[in-house]
Amino acid sequence: MLKNLPSPLRKNNDREHTMIETHYRACHLCEAICGVLIETRGEEILSIKGDPDDPLSRGHICPKAVALQDIHEDPDRLRYPVKRIDNDDGSVSWMQISWDEALDTTANALIKARNEHGVDSIGVYLGNPSVHNYGMLTHQNHLFRWLRTRNRFSATSVDQLPHHLASLWLFGHKSLFPIPDIDRSDYFLMLGANPLASNGSIWTVPDVKKRIKDMQARGGKLVVLDPRRTETAALADEHLFVAPGSDALFLAAVLHTLFDEGLAEPGRLQDFVTGLDKVATAVAPFTPEHAANHTGIDAETTRRIAREFAAADAAICYGRMGVSTQRFGALCQWLIQLINIATGNLDREGGSLFTLPAVDQVPRTGPGGFDRHRSRVRNLPEFDRELPAAAMAEEITTPGDGQIRVLFTGAGNPVLSTPDGAALDDALPQLEFMVSLDPYINETTRHAHIILPPTSPLEHDHYDIAFHINAVRNTARYSEAVFAPAADKLHDWEIFTALGERVALALGEEAKENMPPHQLVDIGLQFGPYGKDTEHDLSLDKLREHPSGVDLGPLKPMLPERLLTADKTIACATPQAIADLGRLAQEFSGEDRDASLRLIGRRHVRSNNSWMHNYHRLVKGKARDQLLVHPDDMAAHALTDGGQALLRSRSGEVTVTVQASTDMMPGVVSLPHGFGHHRKGIRMDTAVANAGVSCNDVTDAAYLDELSGNAAVNGVPVTLSAVQ
Numbered sequence: 001m002l003k004n005l006p007s008p009l010r011k012n013n014d015r016e017h018t019m020i021e022t023h024y025r026a027c028h029l030c031e032a033i034c035g036v037l038i039e040t041r042g043e044e045i046l047s048i049k050g051d052p053d054d055p056l057s058r059g060h061i062c063p064k065a066v067a068l069q070d071i072h073e074d075p076d077r078l079r080y081p082v083k084r085i086d087n088d089d090g091s092v093s094w095m096q097i098s099w100d101e102a103l104d105t106t107a108n109a110l111i112k113a114r115n116e117h118g119v120d121s122i123g124v125y126l127g128n129p130s131v132h133n134y135g136m137l138t139h140q141n142h143l144f145r146w147l148r149t150r151n152r153f154s155a156t157s158v159d160q161l162p163h164h165l166a167s168l169w170l171f172g173h174k175s176l177f178p179i180p181d182i183d184r185s186d187y188f189l190m191l192g193a194n195p196l197a198s199n200g201s202i203w204t205v206p207d208v209k210k211r212i213k214d215m216q217a218r219g220g221k222l223v224v225l226d227p228r229r230t231e232t233a234a235l236a237d238e239h240l241f242v243a244p245g246s247d248a249l250f251l252a253a254v255l256h257t258l259f260d261e262g263l264a265e266p267g268r269l270q271d272f273v274t275g276l277d278k279v280a281t282a283v284a285p286f287t288p289e290h291a292a293n294h295t296g297i298d299a300e301t302t303r304r305i306a307r308e309f310a311a312a313d314a315a316i317c318y319g320r321m322g323v324s325t326q327r328f329g330a331l332c333q334w335l336i337q338l339i340n341i342a343t344g345n346l347d348r349e350g351g352s353l354f355t356l357p358a359v360d361q362v363p364r365t366g367p368g369g370f371d372r373h374r375s376r377v378r379n380l381p382e383f384d385r386e387l388p389a390a391a392m393a394e395e396i397t398t399p400g401d402g403q404i405r406v407l408f409t410g411a412g413n414p415v416l417s418t419p420d421g422a423a424l425d426d427a428l429p430q431l432e433f434m435v436s437l438d439p440y441i442n443e444t445t446r447h448a449h450i451i452l453p454p455t456s457p458l459e460h461d462h463y464d465i466a467f468h469i470n471a472v473r474n475t476a477r478y479s480e481a482v483f484a485p486a487a488d489k490l491h492d493w494e495i496f497t498a499l500g501e502r503v504a505l506a507l508g509e510e511a512k513e514n515m516p517p518h519q520l521v522d523i524g525l526q527f528g529p530y531g532k533d534t535e536h537d538l539s540l541d542k543l544r545e546h547p548s549g550v551d552l553g554p555l556k557p558m559l560p561e562r563l564l565t566a567d568k569t570i571a572c573a574t575p576q577a578i579a580d581l582g583r584l585a586q587e588f589s590g591e592d593r594d595a596s597l598r599l600i601g602r603r604h605v606r607s608n609n610s611w612m613h614n615y616h617r618l619v620k621g622k623a624r625d626q627l628l629v630h631p632d633d634m635a636a637h638a639l640t641d642g643g644q645a646l647l648r649s650r651s652g653e654v655t656v657t658v659q660a661s662t663d664m665m666p667g668v669v670s671l672p673h674g675f676g677h678h679r680k681g682i683r684m685d686t687a688v689a690n691a692g693v694s695c696n697d698v699t700d701a702a703y704l705d706e707l708s709g710n711a712a713v714n715g716v717p718v719t720l721s722a723v724q
Ligand SMILES: Nc1nc2c(c(=O)[nH]1)N[C@H]1C(S)=C(S)[C@@H](COP(=O)(O)OP(=O)(O)OC[C@H]3O[C@@H](n4cnc5c(=O)[nH]c(N)nc54)[C@H](O)[C@@H]3O)O[C@H]1N2
Pocket: 126, 127, 128, 129, 130, 133, 155, 158, 159, 321, 410, 411, 412, 413, 414, 416, 417, 418, 437, 438, 439, 440, 442, 454, 457, 492, 601, 602, 608, 609, 610, 611, 672, 673, 674, 695, 696, 699, 713
C-alpha cells in the first residue's frame, strides 16, 4: 500500500563531499518559460534563481519558480504506478504495482473497449501541462494513433479554442498567432488578460511588468478592459470596466468607428487582404451607442479609443482568457485581429507579428479543421479532432453507440477545470475503466483504476516546442535533466511509447519507430529556419554550448510568406464570424444592460490552475479563494465582509466566503478556479488543508460560445444569498 512505500527522497550521505553544480533550465510551469539557474549538491536543491543571461527572460522569475523544487521533493507525488482497491467497507486504498502490470492492464482495457464497443468508446482528455512537457507533445501519438476516437477532449476548449479558430480562418493555421510586439509598441489595447498574474498567455512575455513600464516610459499607452481592476489594470494608463461577455459589442463598435471615420488603413497589408468591405458592412449596425447600452463603456470613449488606436505609430489589440472563455469568444478573437488588420498593425513592428521559432512546428503540423463531426449527445462541433470538454460528462453518462466507457486522462484535472465539474465527478465512477497519466491522486485521478506517474520535471530534459511559437522574441534553449531518474522510472513520453507498443502488438500492427524527444528536436533545429546552412547553424549540440539560450532576434514582418492559406491571402470576411454577428445582435437586442449578477474568474501569481496548492511556499499567507463582491452588491444582497454566501447558478451552487472589493465592477463577482480539494480520497495534504471551493461547480456546461463550442466560464449568470 502507498503508505508503506519506501521514502522517495533519496538521502545523500556524502553531502559534504559532493560538488555544487549549476544547472540551466527553462521553467516549464507557465507560458513565460523563464530561464532559471538551479544549484544542486548531490540530490539536494540549494537554490533556484533567474538566469540573467537568458535572452528572453533576462533574469526574470516569479514566485512559482521555487515550485520546481517543491514538485520534485513533494512526498505526495507518486513515484510508482498505483492501482485502486475498492475495499468492502467502501474505503479506497492504492496499491503499488509494477510498470508491467500497470501498462499491460491499461493496454488491455483500451484494446478490449476498442474491440467490443468500437474506438469511440474510448475517451481521451489531455490537460494543460501536456503542452508544457515536450515529450508529451512529441510522443502522445505513439498511443493515440491507434485510438482515433471522436471522443477526444482537452483543456483547449476551456481556454484558447477561439484563438485557434480565428487563426485558422484568417491565417490558415490554428497555431499562427499574432504576437504583441510590446517592446516596440506605442499603444496597447488589452481585453480580458491579466499578464501581471498570468505572466502572459498566447504571448510568451517574461518580465511583462517591466516591458509595460518601458512602453509607458517611451510615451506609450496601455488601455485595459476588464470587469475587475486587476494588477494589470492598476498599472494601465486607462482601465475600463466592461460588462462580462459584452466585449464583442465594444470590438465591433471600434471596428465600426474605424470604417465610419475613414480610419481603416491596412497599408501594405492591402496587397494580400480581401473582404474588408464586407466586414465594414457587417459591423455597420454595431454603433458605439448601441454597445454602450450593454458594455458600460460610453460611446465617446469607444470612439476615442478607435481614433487613438488608428493614430498610433504601432498599436496592439490583444485579448486573452476573459474574451475567449465567454459566450462570444470566437467572435471576439476574430474582431481583435480585424482591428489589427484594418489599421495595418498586423505584421508591423510594434504591432502584432508572427514568430519564426527555431523548431518550427507550424508548417509541419496539420492546420486544424473545424466542424467535421459533432458530438453525439449535444451536437457540438469538433475542432482539430477534439470535442468541447463541456460535453465530456454527458458523453460518459448517455447510453448508446459511441458512449465513453474507458477514459484516458493525461496531465489534466477536468473535475476542477471544466464547467460543471461536479457532474463530471459524478460521471467518472460510471466508467468501466479509467487510467490517468499524472503524478498526483487528485479530484480527477482519484477515479482512475490505474495511475501512471511520470518522472519529475527535473528528471527529464526540456525543449519548449509549444511556447517559442508565441514568444516576443525568437530565441532557442535546451535544458538537460537536472537529476538522472532512477532505473525504474518512466518519462511521460516513455509511458506513451510503452502503451503504444502494447496496443500495436495486440492489433497486429507495427509500433511507430521510437526516437527520443531530444533527437526529434535536434532534427527540427538542424532543418529549421536557423539550422544547417544558416549563420546560426543551430543543432542540439550548439544549444548545449549555450545553455542560457541563443538569441535569434526580434520578431520580423513575414507576410504574406508566412500565411498558410491556400492563396497566401487573408480573407477577412469569415462567413461563420459574420453570421455570428447576427447572434450577437440578437443577444443584445434590448436597450438596457442585463441585470443579472455575473461570475468571472481570476488568477494569482502564486497559483497555477488546479495543481499548485500542495506546495507550502506557494499557499502560505492570506486565503485567496474568496468571492470578490463590490460593496454595492454586498449591501444589495445583505452580505457581510468575510461572511458566507451561497453562490448559485442554473447548474450548481457552492458556499463561499465573500470579500468586499471596490476593484470589482458592480454586478460582477469573481471566484478563482482550481480550488475544491475537499473531495474524499485526495492525496495532496497541503492542498486539502487549503481546500477552497471549485468555481466550476457553479459554471454551466450548457453555457458556451455556440460558435466554437468553447466553454464560457466567464460571465455566468449567478445569484447570491447570505448564509447565516
Ligand atoms: N472557471 C474556470 N475554469 C477554468 C479556467 C478559468 O479561468 N476559470 N481556466 C481554464 C484553463 S485556461 C485551463 S488551461 C484549464 C486547465 O485545466 P487542466 O489542464 O485540466 O487542469 P490543471 O489544473 O492544469 O491540471 C494539471 C494536471 O496535470 C498534472 N501534471 C502536472 N505536470 C505534469 C506532467 O509533467 N506530466 C503529467 N502527466 N501530468 C502532469 C497535475 O498533477 C494535474 O493533475 O482550466 C480551465 N478551467
